[in-house]
Amino acid sequence: MAKPAEVSKSLKPLPVPFWDRDTVNIAKDVIGKVLVSTLGGVWTSGRIVETEAYITGDAACHAFKGETRRNAAMFGPPGTAYVYLIYGFHWCLNLVTCPRGRGEAVLIRALEPLEGLEVMAERRGCGDSWALLSGPGKLCQAMAITAAQNGLSLNTPPLMLLDDGFDSGPLIARPRVGLTKNAEVPWRFYSEISARWVSRK
């Protein structure tokens, strides 16, 4: 689907070398990038403002005990989506990182709304832009992301990860949310200047 008129700057896909580093650094560097969904025939987008890293040897990582049917997409190529259901209600979107087959990923926790606000608000049943995408389950609902997108590339519609050159500035590192295992490590990151859009401070 074509870009809407208001998409201005030089939006470009992330280059292959972007993925060629460790997952914690990818979790930091993906903040500021633009996530686009064209699901449902509607262009919706948001800027990533909050992420969490999940890596090999990390007891909180879904891949910790090896590959299962649920987490299989985590072992796919870098730059693809791992989508899973949490608490029986909410879909969560992860970016699979590299190297392929290690089962590492970055959880997308919050976005600053950019485009398609009306559709996203309708899907969410909520008109407050600050609450539209401020949580992993919320952003999937707003962008119509479900298990149907599990394993898809993030370089082609319906899901795209784009760079418009935005500088997110300094990041804040905090412990990840909702964990019992390995709960202390500060592998949740968010942009200080975008803090109004994050799920929690």
Place this chain on the structure above:
DNA sequence: ACATCGATCTACT
């Protein structure tokens, strides 16, 4: 088979 728990969110008190 059954019980428990989890990378959540909303609505209520």
Place this chain on the structure above:
DNA sequence: GTAGATCGATGTA
């Protein structure tokens, strides 16, 4: 602050 919605993976038998 906490109850409740409800799915899939996992552990115990």
